[in-house]
Amino acid sequence: MRTLKIKLMLAAMLLAPMSIIQAQESGTSQAFWVHEDVVKPSMVEEYERICKELVANMKKHNIQEANMIVANLADSRYLYVGPIENMAQLDKPVFATLAQKMGGTAMADLFDGMDKCYDVEQNYVIHLDTELSYMPNGMTQTPEGENYRKFHYLHFAPGNRKMIKEKMKAVRDMFAEKGSKVHYRVYKSGFGARGEFYMVAVAAKDAVDYAQKALENDALLGKDGNQIMGDLFSNLLKYEEYLGRMRPDMAYSPAN
Template structure:
Protein backbone atom coordinates (compact mmCIF):
# COMPACT_ATOMS: atom_id res chain seq x y z
CA UNK A 1 0.00 0.00 0.00
CA UNK A 2 1.39 3.35 -0.98
CA UNK A 3 2.08 6.00 1.62
CA UNK A 4 -0.60 8.38 0.35
CA UNK A 5 -3.24 5.71 0.67
CA UNK A 6 -1.99 4.87 4.14
CA UNK A 7 -2.16 8.55 5.01
CA UNK A 8 -5.83 8.74 4.12
CA UNK A 9 -6.51 5.60 6.14
CA UNK A 10 -4.73 6.96 9.18
CA UNK A 11 -6.70 10.19 8.80
CA UNK A 12 -9.66 7.86 9.10
CA UNK A 13 -8.20 6.70 12.39
CA UNK A 14 -10.24 7.02 14.93
CA UNK A 15 -16.89 2.04 18.62
CA UNK A 16 -17.65 4.96 20.68
CA UNK A 17 -18.64 6.77 23.82
CA UNK A 18 -15.57 8.87 23.16
CA UNK A 19 -14.03 11.20 25.70
CA UNK A 20 -14.62 14.63 24.18
CA UNK A 21 -12.56 16.51 26.77
CA UNK A 22 -9.68 16.45 24.29
CA UNK A 23 -11.75 17.61 21.32
CA UNK A 24 -12.87 21.07 20.26
CA UNK A 25 -14.93 23.32 22.54
CA UNK A 26 -17.95 22.50 20.40
CA UNK A 27 -18.61 18.79 20.61
CA UNK A 28 -18.20 17.17 17.18
CA UNK A 29 -21.04 15.10 15.78
CA UNK A 30 -19.32 13.40 12.83
CA UNK A 31 -16.51 10.86 13.08
CA UNK A 32 -14.52 8.70 10.77
CA UNK A 33 -13.82 5.20 12.08
CA UNK A 34 -10.97 2.98 10.91
CA UNK A 35 -10.96 -0.63 12.10
CA UNK A 36 -8.02 -3.06 11.92
CA UNK A 37 -8.96 -6.72 12.41
CA UNK A 38 -5.72 -7.75 14.11
CA UNK A 39 -4.64 -11.38 14.35
CA UNK A 40 -4.44 -12.45 18.00
CA UNK A 41 -0.85 -13.67 17.75
CA UNK A 42 0.20 -10.33 16.24
CA UNK A 43 -1.40 -8.10 18.85
CA UNK A 44 1.83 -7.41 20.83
CA UNK A 45 3.67 -6.39 17.67
CA UNK A 46 0.71 -4.33 16.47
CA UNK A 47 0.49 -2.38 19.72
CA UNK A 48 4.23 -1.77 19.64
CA UNK A 49 3.94 -0.21 16.18
CA UNK A 50 0.80 1.75 17.10
CA UNK A 51 2.67 3.26 20.04
CA UNK A 52 5.62 4.04 17.80
CA UNK A 53 3.32 5.87 15.39
CA UNK A 54 1.80 7.92 18.20
CA UNK A 55 5.24 8.82 19.51
CA UNK A 56 6.31 9.92 16.03
CA UNK A 57 3.35 12.29 15.91
CA UNK A 58 4.26 13.67 19.33
CA UNK A 59 7.93 14.10 18.48
CA UNK A 60 7.05 15.94 15.28
CA UNK A 61 4.26 17.96 16.95
CA UNK A 62 1.64 17.01 14.35
CA UNK A 63 -1.29 19.42 14.72
CA UNK A 64 -3.53 18.23 11.88
CA UNK A 65 -4.55 14.85 13.25
CA UNK A 66 -6.02 13.34 16.39
CA UNK A 67 -7.58 10.03 17.28
CA UNK A 68 -8.99 7.93 20.09
CA UNK A 69 -7.93 4.29 20.03
CA UNK A 70 -10.30 1.56 21.19
CA UNK A 71 -9.46 -2.13 21.53
CA UNK A 72 -12.29 -4.63 21.28
CA UNK A 73 -12.34 -8.03 22.96
CA UNK A 74 -12.40 -9.86 19.60
CA UNK A 75 -9.10 -8.39 18.37
CA UNK A 76 -10.39 -5.29 16.59
CA UNK A 77 -8.54 -2.02 17.03
CA UNK A 78 -10.78 0.93 16.28
CA UNK A 79 -9.51 4.45 15.67
CA UNK A 80 -11.92 7.37 15.87
CA UNK A 81 -11.30 10.90 14.62
CA UNK A 82 -13.68 13.87 14.58
CA UNK A 83 -14.30 15.53 11.20
CA UNK A 84 -16.33 18.59 10.23
CA UNK A 85 -17.60 17.21 6.94
CA UNK A 86 -16.84 14.68 4.21
CA UNK A 87 -14.48 17.13 2.54
CA UNK A 88 -12.03 16.56 5.40
CA UNK A 89 -11.39 13.09 3.94
CA UNK A 90 -9.74 14.69 0.91
CA UNK A 91 -6.88 16.08 2.97
CA UNK A 92 -3.68 14.17 3.68
CA UNK A 93 -2.19 15.19 7.06
CA UNK A 94 0.33 12.37 6.75
CA UNK A 95 2.25 14.29 4.12
CA UNK A 96 3.71 16.57 6.77
CA UNK A 97 4.76 13.63 8.93
CA UNK A 98 6.38 11.90 5.96
CA UNK A 99 8.44 15.01 5.27
CA UNK A 100 9.59 15.24 8.88
CA UNK A 101 10.43 11.60 9.58
CA UNK A 102 11.14 10.48 5.99
CA UNK A 103 8.92 8.58 3.57
CA UNK A 104 10.93 5.38 3.71
CA UNK A 105 10.93 5.25 7.51
CA UNK A 106 7.22 5.95 7.70
CA UNK A 107 6.47 3.48 4.92
CA UNK A 108 8.39 0.74 6.73
CA UNK A 109 6.41 1.40 9.89
CA UNK A 110 3.10 0.95 8.07
CA UNK A 111 4.36 -2.09 6.15
CA UNK A 112 5.13 -3.72 9.49
CA UNK A 113 1.66 -2.84 10.72
CA UNK A 114 0.05 -4.37 7.61
CA UNK A 115 1.56 -7.73 8.56
CA UNK A 116 -0.54 -7.78 11.73
CA UNK A 117 -3.96 -8.02 10.07
CA UNK A 118 -5.58 -9.37 6.93
CA UNK A 119 -8.43 -6.89 6.65
CA UNK A 120 -9.52 -3.42 7.71
CA UNK A 121 -12.38 -1.03 7.00
CA UNK A 122 -13.47 2.60 7.16
CA UNK A 123 -16.86 4.14 7.92
CA UNK A 124 -18.54 7.32 9.11
CA UNK A 125 -20.64 7.52 12.28
CA UNK A 126 -22.70 10.38 13.69
CA UNK A 127 -23.22 11.39 17.31
CA UNK A 128 -26.92 12.06 17.98
CA UNK A 129 -27.30 14.57 20.85
CA UNK A 130 -31.11 14.55 20.69
CA UNK A 131 -31.21 10.84 21.54
CA UNK A 132 -28.32 10.82 24.02
CA UNK A 133 -28.94 11.24 27.74
CA UNK A 134 -26.32 13.31 29.55
CA UNK A 135 -27.49 14.09 33.10
CA UNK A 136 -26.01 17.00 35.01
CA UNK A 137 -22.54 16.18 36.27
CA UNK A 138 -22.13 13.19 33.96
CA UNK A 139 -18.58 12.57 32.73
CA UNK A 140 -16.66 9.76 31.06
CA UNK A 141 -13.32 11.01 32.41
CA UNK A 142 -11.16 8.12 33.67
CA UNK A 143 -13.93 5.69 32.67
CA UNK A 144 -12.26 3.73 29.90
CA UNK A 145 -14.41 0.59 29.85
CA UNK A 146 -17.21 0.62 27.28
CA UNK A 147 -20.39 -1.27 26.57
CA UNK A 148 -21.69 -0.72 23.05
CA UNK A 149 -25.23 -1.79 22.26
CA UNK A 150 -25.87 -2.03 18.52
CA UNK A 151 -29.50 -1.85 17.40
CA UNK A 152 -29.79 -2.72 13.71
CA UNK A 153 -32.95 -1.75 11.84
CA UNK A 154 -34.54 -1.70 8.41
CA UNK A 155 -34.31 1.73 6.71
CA UNK A 156 -38.10 1.98 6.54
CA UNK A 157 -38.23 1.91 10.37
CA UNK A 158 -35.74 4.68 11.08
CA UNK A 159 -38.35 7.29 12.06
CA UNK A 160 -40.03 4.83 14.43
CA UNK A 161 -36.69 3.81 15.91
CA UNK A 162 -35.77 7.45 16.54
CA UNK A 163 -39.14 8.03 18.20
CA UNK A 164 -38.75 4.95 20.42
CA UNK A 165 -35.23 5.95 21.49
CA UNK A 166 -36.50 9.46 22.19
CA UNK A 167 -39.15 8.08 24.53
CA UNK A 168 -36.49 6.12 26.40
CA UNK A 169 -34.54 9.34 26.91
CA UNK A 170 -37.71 11.14 28.11
CA UNK A 171 -38.28 8.37 30.66
CA UNK A 172 -34.72 8.72 31.97
CA UNK A 173 -35.23 12.48 32.33
CA UNK A 174 -38.58 12.13 34.06
CA UNK A 175 -37.17 9.63 36.55
CA UNK A 176 -34.09 11.82 37.11
CA UNK A 177 -31.75 8.96 36.23
CA UNK A 178 -28.02 9.46 36.74
CA UNK A 179 -27.13 6.73 34.21
CA UNK A 180 -25.90 8.66 31.20
CA UNK A 181 -25.40 7.23 27.73
CA UNK A 182 -24.53 8.42 24.25
CA UNK A 183 -26.21 7.44 21.00
CA UNK A 184 -24.51 7.19 17.60
CA UNK A 185 -25.91 6.41 14.17
CA UNK A 186 -24.30 4.54 11.30
CA UNK A 187 -23.26 6.54 8.25
CA UNK A 188 -21.41 6.22 4.97
CA UNK A 189 -19.48 2.97 4.63
CA UNK A 190 -21.66 0.90 6.98
CA UNK A 191 -23.10 -2.35 5.64
CA UNK A 192 -26.25 -2.04 7.75
CA UNK A 193 -28.21 0.71 9.45
CA UNK A 194 -27.86 0.88 13.22
CA UNK A 195 -28.07 3.06 16.29
CA UNK A 196 -25.39 2.42 18.89
CA UNK A 197 -25.85 3.15 22.60
CA UNK A 198 -22.54 3.66 24.41
CA UNK A 199 -22.20 3.26 28.18
CA UNK A 200 -19.00 4.16 30.07
CA UNK A 201 -17.55 2.85 33.31
CA UNK A 202 -14.26 2.17 35.07
CA UNK A 203 -14.84 -1.52 34.43
CA UNK A 204 -17.57 -3.98 33.52
CA UNK A 205 -18.58 -4.44 37.15
CA UNK A 206 -19.26 -0.73 37.62
CA UNK A 207 -21.43 -0.66 34.48
CA UNK A 208 -23.35 -3.73 35.64
CA UNK A 209 -23.90 -2.26 39.12
CA UNK A 210 -25.08 1.04 37.64
CA UNK A 211 -27.46 -0.82 35.35
CA UNK A 212 -29.02 -2.68 38.27
CA UNK A 213 -29.48 0.52 40.27
CA UNK A 214 -31.01 2.24 37.26
CA UNK A 215 -33.36 -0.70 36.68
CA UNK A 216 -34.72 -0.33 40.20
CA UNK A 217 -35.24 3.41 39.66
CA UNK A 218 -37.05 3.06 36.36
CA UNK A 219 -39.12 0.03 37.31
CA UNK A 220 -41.56 -1.55 34.86
CA UNK A 221 -41.55 1.55 32.68
CA UNK A 222 -38.03 0.71 31.51
CA UNK A 223 -39.01 -2.72 30.23
CA UNK A 224 -41.99 -1.32 28.35
CA UNK A 225 -39.98 1.51 26.78
CA UNK A 226 -37.10 -0.74 25.77
CA UNK A 227 -39.52 -3.21 24.19
CA UNK A 228 -40.69 -0.46 21.83
CA UNK A 229 -37.07 -0.19 20.66
CA UNK A 230 -36.23 -3.89 20.54
CA UNK A 231 -39.30 -4.85 18.53
CA UNK A 232 -38.08 -2.61 15.70
CA UNK A 233 -34.58 -4.11 15.64
CA UNK A 234 -33.58 -6.65 13.00
CA UNK A 235 -30.51 -7.60 15.05
CA UNK A 236 -28.87 -6.73 18.36
CA UNK A 237 -25.19 -6.92 19.35
CA UNK A 238 -23.46 -6.08 22.60
CA UNK A 239 -19.74 -5.33 22.43
CA UNK A 240 -17.31 -4.67 25.27
CA UNK A 241 -14.21 -2.61 24.62
CA UNK A 242 -11.55 -0.45 26.23
CA UNK A 243 -10.46 3.10 25.47
CA UNK A 244 -6.66 3.10 25.10
CA UNK A 245 -5.27 6.53 26.09
CA UNK A 246 -1.68 5.29 25.66
CA UNK A 247 -2.36 4.57 21.98
CA UNK A 248 -4.50 7.66 21.36
CA UNK A 249 -3.17 10.99 20.10
CA UNK A 250 -4.33 14.51 20.85
CA UNK A 251 -2.05 17.29 19.60
CA UNK A 252 -0.63 19.86 21.95
CA UNK A 253 -2.43 23.21 22.02
CA UNK A 254 0.84 25.07 22.54
Protein backbone atom coordinates (compact mmCIF):
# COMPACT_ATOMS: atom_id res chain seq x y z
CA MET A 1 0.00 0.00 0.00
CA ARG A 2 1.44 3.30 -1.04
CA THR A 3 1.08 5.12 2.28
CA LEU A 4 3.04 8.18 1.20
CA LYS A 5 0.99 8.52 -2.00
CA ILE A 6 -2.23 8.37 -0.02
CA LYS A 7 -1.02 11.12 2.32
CA LEU A 8 0.11 13.46 -0.42
CA MET A 9 -2.59 12.91 -2.99
CA LEU A 10 -5.56 13.30 -0.72
CA ALA A 11 -4.09 15.08 2.28
CA ALA A 12 -6.82 17.67 1.92
CA MET A 13 -9.48 15.17 2.88
CA LEU A 14 -10.05 16.82 6.16
CA LEU A 15 -8.84 15.67 9.52
CA ALA A 16 -11.27 18.07 11.20
CA PRO A 17 -14.86 19.08 10.31
CA MET A 18 -15.57 22.18 8.22
CA SER A 19 -17.18 23.81 11.25
CA ILE A 20 -13.67 24.48 12.53
CA ILE A 21 -13.90 27.80 10.72
CA GLN A 22 -16.70 29.01 12.92
CA ALA A 23 -15.34 27.29 16.04
CA GLN A 24 -11.92 28.89 15.92
CA GLU A 25 -11.71 31.24 18.86
CA SER A 26 -8.26 32.75 18.57
CA GLY A 27 -6.80 34.79 15.75
CA THR A 28 -8.31 35.74 12.41
CA SER A 29 -6.71 33.05 10.24
CA GLN A 30 -7.49 29.39 9.57
CA ALA A 31 -4.96 27.18 7.78
CA PHE A 32 -6.08 24.95 4.92
CA TRP A 33 -4.19 22.22 3.15
CA VAL A 34 -4.81 22.15 -0.60
CA HIS A 35 -4.14 19.22 -2.89
CA GLU A 36 -4.32 20.17 -6.56
CA ASP A 37 -4.53 17.74 -9.49
CA VAL A 38 -3.87 19.21 -12.94
CA VAL A 39 -5.91 16.76 -14.99
CA LYS A 40 -5.31 16.14 -18.68
CA PRO A 41 -8.32 17.50 -20.62
CA SER A 42 -8.72 14.15 -22.39
CA MET A 43 -8.84 12.33 -19.03
CA VAL A 44 -11.36 14.46 -17.15
CA GLU A 45 -14.23 12.01 -17.57
CA GLU A 46 -12.15 9.05 -16.37
CA TYR A 47 -10.70 11.05 -13.49
CA GLU A 48 -14.11 12.07 -12.22
CA ARG A 49 -15.40 8.53 -12.56
CA ILE A 50 -12.60 7.21 -10.35
CA CYS A 51 -12.98 10.01 -7.79
CA LYS A 52 -16.72 9.39 -7.53
CA GLU A 53 -16.06 5.68 -7.06
CA LEU A 54 -13.72 6.52 -4.20
CA VAL A 55 -16.32 8.76 -2.59
CA ALA A 56 -18.99 6.08 -3.05
CA ASN A 57 -16.82 3.64 -1.10
CA MET A 58 -16.25 6.21 1.63
CA LYS A 59 -20.01 6.68 1.95
CA LYS A 60 -20.62 2.93 1.88
CA HIS A 61 -18.25 2.37 4.79
CA ASN A 62 -19.01 5.72 6.52
CA ILE A 63 -15.34 6.65 6.91
CA GLN A 64 -15.12 8.95 9.93
CA GLU A 65 -11.53 10.12 9.48
CA ALA A 66 -12.12 12.00 6.21
CA ASN A 67 -14.13 15.05 5.21
CA MET A 68 -13.57 17.21 2.10
CA ILE A 69 -14.90 19.90 -0.18
CA VAL A 70 -13.85 19.97 -3.82
CA ALA A 71 -13.64 22.65 -6.49
CA ASN A 72 -12.63 22.37 -10.10
CA LEU A 73 -11.43 25.16 -12.36
CA ALA A 74 -12.16 25.70 -16.04
CA ASP A 75 -8.59 24.66 -16.91
CA SER A 76 -9.20 21.11 -15.58
CA ARG A 77 -7.59 21.65 -12.18
CA TYR A 78 -9.23 19.94 -9.20
CA LEU A 79 -8.70 21.34 -5.70
CA TYR A 80 -9.28 19.31 -2.53
CA VAL A 81 -9.40 21.70 0.40
CA GLY A 82 -9.65 21.26 4.13
CA PRO A 83 -8.71 22.93 7.44
CA ILE A 84 -5.75 21.78 9.51
CA GLU A 85 -4.66 22.72 13.01
CA ASN A 86 -1.00 21.95 12.33
CA MET A 87 1.24 20.19 9.83
CA ALA A 88 1.61 17.15 12.09
CA GLN A 89 -2.04 16.39 11.45
CA LEU A 90 -1.14 15.30 7.93
CA ASP A 91 0.87 12.36 9.25
CA LYS A 92 -2.21 10.55 10.49
CA PRO A 93 -3.26 7.44 8.48
CA VAL A 94 -6.47 8.97 7.15
CA PHE A 95 -7.37 6.10 4.80
CA ALA A 96 -6.24 3.09 6.79
CA THR A 97 -9.84 2.21 7.65
CA LEU A 98 -11.03 2.57 4.07
CA ALA A 99 -8.19 0.37 2.80
CA GLN A 100 -9.19 -2.34 5.27
CA LYS A 101 -12.89 -2.07 4.43
CA MET A 102 -12.32 -2.24 0.66
CA GLY A 103 -9.86 -5.11 1.06
CA GLY A 104 -6.87 -6.26 -0.97
CA THR A 105 -5.47 -3.63 -3.33
CA ALA A 106 -8.84 -2.11 -4.26
CA MET A 107 -8.10 1.36 -2.91
CA ALA A 108 -4.53 1.40 -4.26
CA ASP A 109 -5.91 0.42 -7.66
CA LEU A 110 -8.12 3.52 -7.63
CA PHE A 111 -5.12 5.73 -6.93
CA ASP A 112 -3.19 3.99 -9.72
CA GLY A 113 -6.01 4.88 -12.09
CA MET A 114 -5.92 8.51 -10.99
CA ASP A 115 -2.17 8.67 -11.68
CA LYS A 116 -2.83 8.09 -15.36
CA CYS A 117 -5.12 11.12 -15.54
CA TYR A 118 -2.52 13.82 -14.81
CA ASP A 119 1.17 14.58 -14.96
CA VAL A 120 1.21 17.35 -12.33
CA GLU A 121 -0.05 17.40 -8.74
CA GLN A 122 0.91 19.77 -5.96
CA ASN A 123 0.26 20.42 -2.31
CA TYR A 124 0.39 23.69 -0.40
CA VAL A 125 -1.14 25.59 2.47
CA ILE A 126 -3.35 28.69 2.34
CA HIS A 127 -4.85 30.69 5.21
CA LEU A 128 -8.40 31.99 5.32
CA ASP A 129 -8.17 35.54 6.65
CA THR A 130 -11.49 36.33 8.31
CA GLU A 131 -10.40 39.89 9.01
CA LEU A 132 -9.85 40.72 5.34
CA SER A 133 -12.87 38.74 4.13
CA TYR A 134 -16.25 40.38 3.62
CA MET A 135 -18.97 37.95 4.70
CA PRO A 136 -21.61 40.02 6.54
CA ASN A 137 -24.06 37.11 6.74
CA GLY A 138 -21.56 34.78 8.43
CA MET A 139 -18.45 32.93 7.32
CA THR A 140 -18.96 29.92 5.07
CA GLN A 141 -16.99 28.47 2.18
CA THR A 142 -20.08 27.02 0.56
CA PRO A 143 -22.99 29.50 0.41
CA GLU A 144 -26.18 27.55 -0.24
CA GLY A 145 -27.22 27.46 -3.89
CA GLU A 146 -24.05 29.24 -5.04
CA ASN A 147 -21.62 26.74 -6.56
CA TYR A 148 -20.30 29.08 -9.25
CA ARG A 149 -16.92 30.61 -8.38
CA LYS A 150 -14.54 33.32 -9.48
CA PHE A 151 -11.07 33.02 -7.98
CA HIS A 152 -9.03 36.23 -8.09
CA TYR A 153 -5.27 35.88 -7.44
CA LEU A 154 -3.43 39.03 -6.35
CA HIS A 155 0.33 38.46 -6.45
CA PHE A 156 2.67 40.87 -4.65
CA ALA A 157 6.29 41.27 -3.61
CA PRO A 158 7.21 40.20 -0.05
CA GLY A 159 8.52 43.70 0.63
CA ASN A 160 5.02 45.07 0.02
CA ARG A 161 3.29 42.59 2.31
CA LYS A 162 2.24 45.11 4.97
CA MET A 163 1.16 47.74 2.46
CA ILE A 164 -0.95 45.30 0.44
CA LYS A 165 -2.68 44.07 3.57
CA GLU A 166 -3.64 47.63 4.49
CA LYS A 167 -5.04 48.19 1.02
CA MET A 168 -7.03 44.96 1.28
CA LYS A 169 -8.49 46.27 4.55
CA ALA A 170 -9.46 49.48 2.77
CA VAL A 171 -11.33 47.47 0.15
CA ARG A 172 -13.15 45.46 2.83
CA ASP A 173 -14.10 48.63 4.73
CA MET A 174 -15.45 50.21 1.55
CA PHE A 175 -17.59 47.15 0.76
CA ALA A 176 -18.95 47.18 4.32
CA GLU A 177 -19.65 50.93 4.33
CA LYS A 178 -21.45 50.77 0.99
CA GLY A 179 -23.38 47.63 1.96
CA SER A 180 -22.15 45.66 -1.04
CA LYS A 181 -24.08 42.54 -2.04
CA VAL A 182 -20.88 40.94 -3.35
CA HIS A 183 -19.49 38.83 -0.53
CA TYR A 184 -16.03 37.27 -0.65
CA ARG A 185 -13.45 35.27 1.26
CA VAL A 186 -9.74 36.11 1.27
CA TYR A 187 -7.02 33.47 1.49
CA LYS A 188 -3.30 34.19 1.98
CA SER A 189 -0.60 31.99 0.46
CA GLY A 190 1.33 29.80 2.89
CA PHE A 191 3.78 26.91 3.07
CA GLY A 192 4.50 25.32 -0.31
CA ALA A 193 2.79 28.02 -2.37
CA ARG A 194 4.76 29.62 -5.19
CA GLY A 195 5.23 33.29 -4.33
CA GLU A 196 3.02 35.46 -2.14
CA PHE A 197 -0.56 36.16 -3.05
CA TYR A 198 -4.06 36.76 -1.79
CA MET A 199 -6.78 34.65 -3.36
CA VAL A 200 -10.25 36.18 -3.30
CA ALA A 201 -13.10 33.70 -3.76
CA VAL A 202 -16.49 35.04 -4.88
CA ALA A 203 -19.57 32.80 -5.02
CA ALA A 204 -22.64 33.15 -7.22
CA LYS A 205 -25.49 31.01 -8.56
CA ASP A 206 -24.13 31.04 -12.11
CA ALA A 207 -22.32 33.23 -14.63
CA VAL A 208 -25.36 35.46 -15.18
CA ASP A 209 -25.85 35.99 -11.44
CA TYR A 210 -22.18 36.85 -11.04
CA ALA A 211 -22.22 39.32 -13.93
CA GLN A 212 -25.34 41.04 -12.59
CA LYS A 213 -23.88 41.38 -9.09
CA ALA A 214 -20.63 42.72 -10.52
CA LEU A 215 -22.43 45.40 -12.53
CA GLU A 216 -24.52 46.47 -9.54
CA ASN A 217 -21.43 46.50 -7.35
CA ASP A 218 -19.49 48.71 -9.77
CA ALA A 219 -22.36 51.20 -9.76
CA LEU A 220 -22.60 51.07 -5.95
CA LEU A 221 -18.89 51.64 -5.33
CA GLY A 222 -18.60 54.35 -7.99
CA LYS A 223 -15.55 56.63 -8.02
CA ASP A 224 -14.52 55.58 -4.52
CA GLY A 225 -14.33 52.00 -5.71
CA ASN A 226 -12.28 52.88 -8.77
CA GLN A 227 -9.80 54.83 -6.66
CA ILE A 228 -9.36 52.28 -3.85
CA MET A 229 -9.28 49.27 -6.14
CA GLY A 230 -6.96 51.06 -8.55
CA ASP A 231 -4.59 51.88 -5.70
CA LEU A 232 -4.47 48.21 -4.72
CA PHE A 233 -3.97 46.84 -8.23
CA SER A 234 -1.27 49.36 -9.09
CA ASN A 235 0.94 47.79 -6.42
CA LEU A 236 0.54 44.15 -7.51
CA LEU A 237 3.10 42.08 -9.36
CA LYS A 238 0.43 40.16 -11.24
CA TYR A 239 -3.32 39.57 -11.28
CA GLU A 240 -5.00 36.34 -12.38
CA GLU A 241 -8.66 35.35 -12.58
CA TYR A 242 -9.99 31.79 -12.81
CA LEU A 243 -13.48 30.47 -13.35
CA GLY A 244 -14.50 27.49 -11.26
CA ARG A 245 -17.30 25.66 -9.51
CA MET A 246 -17.79 23.71 -6.33
CA ARG A 247 -18.35 19.98 -6.77
CA PRO A 248 -20.67 18.65 -4.06
CA ASP A 249 -20.94 15.44 -6.12
CA MET A 250 -17.24 14.80 -5.42
CA ALA A 251 -17.23 16.03 -1.81
CA TYR A 252 -17.53 13.87 1.28
CA SER A 253 -18.68 14.25 4.88
CA PRO A 254 -19.14 11.30 7.24
CA ALA A 255 -22.59 10.44 8.52
CA ASN A 256 -23.19 10.93 12.24
